[in-house]
Amino acid sequence: MMVRRARVLILWAGCIAFAAFIVARAHYITDLSAFLPANPTPVQQLLVDQLRDGPATRLILIALEQGDAAARARVSAAMAGQLRKDPRFSSVNNGEAVAGQRDREFLFQHRYLLSEAVTAERFSASGLNAAMKETIDNLSSPAGLLFKTLLPRDPTGELLNIVDQLARAPSPQSRDGVWVSADATRALAVAQTAASGSDSDAQSEAIAAIRTAFATAAGDSRQGPNKGVQLRLSGPAVFAVAARAKIERAAVRLAIASSILVVALLLIVYRSLPALGLGLLPVTTGALVGVASVALGFGAVHGITLGFGITLIGESVDYSIYFFIQSRHVRNAAADRSWQQLWWPTVRLGMLASVCGFASLLPSGFPGLKQLGLYSISGLIAAALVTRFVLPALLPGDFAIRDVTPFGARVAARLQGVRRIGRAAIVLWSVALVMLAIVVLYHDRATLWNRELSALSPVSIEEQNYDAKLRADLGAADVRDLVIVSGPDQESILRSAERAAHALQGLVDDKTIGGFESPANYLPSMATQEIRRSSLPSASELSANLKQALDGLPLRADRLQPFLEDIEATRHAALVTSRDLAGTSLNAGFDALVLHRRDQWSALLPLRSAAAGGPIDMARVVAALKDAKLEDAQVLDLKQESDALYAGYLSEAIRFSLAGFLALTVLLLIALRSPLRVARVLAPLVLAVLAVATGLAIAGVQLTILHLVGMLLIVAVGSNYALFFDRQAHAEDGGSEALTLASLVIANASTVIGFGLLSFSQVPVLVALGTTVAPGAFLALLFAAIGAPAANAHAQHS
Amino acid sequence: MRLPLIVLCLMGALCGTVASGAPPPPFSDLNEVMGLLAMRQHGRVEFIEQHFLKVLNHPVESSGELRYDAPDRLEKRTIKPRAETLVLTGGVLTVERAHNKRVMDLHAYPQVQPFVESIRATLAGDRSALERLFHLEFTGSVARWTLTLIPVESKVKQSVAQVRIDGVRDQLLKVEIRQPDGDRSLMTLRPSTLP
DSSP states (O other): OHHHHHHHHHHHHHHHHHHHHHHHHOEEEOSGGGGSOSSOOHHHHHHHHHHHHSGGGGEEEEEEESSOHHHHHHHHHHHHHHHHTOTTEEEEESSOOOSHHHHHHHHHHTHHHHOTTOOTGGGSHHHHHHHHHHHHHHHTSHHHHGGGGGTTTOTTOHHHHHHHHHTTSOOOEEETTEEEOTTSSSEEEEEEESSOTTOHHHHHHHHHHHHHHHHHHHOOSSSSTTTTOEEEEESHHHHHHHHHHHHHHHHHHHHHHHHHHHHHHHHHHHOOHHHHHHHHHHHHHHHHHHHHHHHHHHSEEEHHHHHTTHHHHHHHHHHHHHHHHHHHHHHHTTOSSOHHHHTHHHHHHHHHHHHHHHHTTTTOSOHHHHHHHHHHHHHHHHHHHIIIIIHHHHOOTTOOOOOOHHHHHHHHHHHHHHHTTOHHHHHHHHHHHHHHHHHHHHHTTTTSBOOOGGGGOOSOHHHHHHHHHHHHHHTOOOSOEEEEEEESSHHHHHHHHHHHHHHHHHHHHTTSEEEEOOHHHHSOOHHHHHHHHHTSOOHHHHHHHHHHHTTTSSBOGGGGHHHHHHHHHHHHSOOOOGGGGTTSTHHHHHHHTEEEETTEEEEEEEEEESSTTOOOOHHHHHHHHHHTTOTTOEEEEHHHHHHHHHHHHHHHHHHHHHHHHHHHHHHHHHHHOOHHHHHHHHHHHHHHHHHHHHHHHHTTOOBOHHHHHHHHHHHHHHHHHHHHHHHHHHSTTOOOHHHHHHHHHHHHHHHHHHHHHHTTSSOHHHHHHHHHHHHHHHHHHHHHHHHSOHHHHHHHHO | OHHHHHHHHHHHHHHHHOOBOOOOOOHHHHHHHHHHHHHOOEEEEEEEEEEEOTTBSSOEEEEEEEEEETTTEEEEEEEESSOEEEEEETTEEEEEETTEEEEEEGGGOTTTHHHHHHHHHHHHTOHHHHHHHEEEEEEEETTEEEEEEEESSHHHHTTOSEEEEEEETTEEEEEEEEOTTSOEEEEEEEEOOOO
16 A cells, blocks of 8 residues: 555656656747647738738837927937837838938939839930930929939939839828827827747837837926827737736736635635645646646647636646545545545546547647647646545545535535425526527627637727727828738749739729838849849940930930949949848838748738728739739738638637537446436536526627637536536435535635636636636536435435 | 938929028118018919029929918919929928829928028018028118028038029019029019919
């Protein structure tokens, strides 16, 4: 016996050590990917790339509010000046005219390769004549006069062409030299981080840098020239960082609070510190093993999986409660059989029932759910095994907890009162509940489930609206609609982007879309540049053409010598590559629109709607691209795609959950060998789930995937309750009903406390879980108790 | 990065638009002219503008209409050789040309602002606004005056050497802008005959 005990403990310690080792070395990820598909289709992959590293994820929108307009402008300028020097930002734009010099030099130097107007005809005698005539006309207008000094080098006005090319995107309004909102009550700026949007640590640092820059620029907010100016940030990275902090804070706070409450509860019940310590062993072992299994099974653990670790407390604390309290019965009765023999089979069956429920999460395409499934299964098995083998081995000889029989007896007496209403009444009430559920759920069937990914978002509606307002003011595409072309290298995608741009320009002209961006606007493909370069005439030819072209124009040929030289230089110069963009503000624009993953390159062409914020007729975009024979171009509506993805997960999860329920039924049929008993075990669980779903629907709450997980938990936890009542009724030694009831009520209280606390969190996913499981677990116990075959148990008791 | 370029465009533009002042002291006369100008609430004149540029063999010419509404709205509609509308209201300049429309805030470009301000402040009869940006020289009399404006700031001097405005009582006749490189523009104004 001693040897066996030692073996068990050594094995357990070894497992703990191994799990701890894995957990310590595991890789933890906190990005969005828990919500993204594990094995994406190509379109989904594009979506994933966008949500993770897309240009939108790197933008931080900065708004300055309150104070007076001049103060906001001063703070904006000072902040932007500081942030531009910060390598964590690839660009900072607040409407100020800066960084122009390097850009102008770049554009001017490469004007004959970058201008769309460059063709062979343009440098023929007639083409030159027309181009120069226009340039001279321009001299009498503001736009042209600026280029006056450039005229000897650029008589065809290519620089102006390029400027117009790049100026197609609308700019926000300016006041006092900086961008402002439409009502001029806010100064606006946009910072693009150097790090990708999925690097939440870097994003968090960038956000902190902006806040510091603001604090420095604004000075004292109560006095001084900039008093009252407030900073407000928005954008995906800001939301992600805030959400992470919120979830972490909530998880930590709730874990502490629920631990304290559960510990307090257990202390009150046990009146024994050793019991408390031992009682927590199954939970901690379960959590450790759960995380270790996920780390081993998936290679990395999602932060959110850990966040849900609290769910495990619900069931695994129960195991030790059952063990301690029910062991008492064994001792009281001086039975010749141990808890292991008497009760373990029931706990084991309950555990297996829960495993059936959680196993339905395993095949999900949603990595967050998959991990949660594995975590719960392995954690529960570990907790149950610790309860079965380790706790008895560790139990000190003089171990005693308070006798809870009187408490159980009081509960039993109450229960008798309720049961007295009679079987028929119970059935009637159950049928009424089911009918109500059917009516309510059927009535709300269209809106019952929220199929939008944003349902899981911890970003409040108010914050989302504010973000939309800033974007509208900035004229910034919210990068919702994209055309994406992919290829094996940068050149191929730039070529495709140029062809797509050609097709899209038609849509701009007929006002289907308001405009679009393309990386090829910043850097044309080599092929296009090569065509332009080879269209430049030789020095002698150009000289002859020019002479002819100048006929009748007020320009003198001898003044245009620099033009001839520049053309000749370009003819022998190298083509422009992405390296040449370095140091210009064009680089940020280009970088944001080009994605490079492994061997796959993608060019993004974000579309702007014709009316600000209006919808885009994507069917026409698709048709235009098809007409242009751009079959490989993908059109992506990010919101629609991500919602479709989530809706897919949701339907899948609902199907798998039903399958899990079926598996549970089969398991019970095998174990209990009686359809009636199985029905009696399942009925309270089904009723509890229906009651909770109906309650949520009546309260106007739309169900999300987390509510579904909550329902699985109701079934998982509730199946234990129902099985104990079943055992009470059918086992040869049912044991004291008072003790069984006491253990169940206390276990239930700990579950309701743990999940009830979640309901008070600010994080929607946690609230969803809490508001489902806390009432659900309570109702499951209540229904199981009321509906239990009391007569049998009673007979046995007497 | 497109903005600085546009700014420069506008700078050029404004060089063209801007009025110029004339010579020296009878400051009581200057005050009287300013007073007369300040009383005018609206103005509408035709303009012919000539740009004398070294790079060209002969001047280029444009024409159109200039409208003013007190105190700070100025519109320059060029009709020939190509249509272009330039509107200044409350320090914000809107340039519309062919299908392009650009809006810019002159506060952002201190080097541009004085040009606009010279003509706007003259039309508004706002002497103190003029003096914030220019040295003023007034010559002649109320009946026939010349106001010469010389930029105070060296940054501005790099693109404009002098603005000279000729006028009769509360009417502007000529606005000449001289640039440091010797190029200049001359805007001649006369009552509008346009519909």
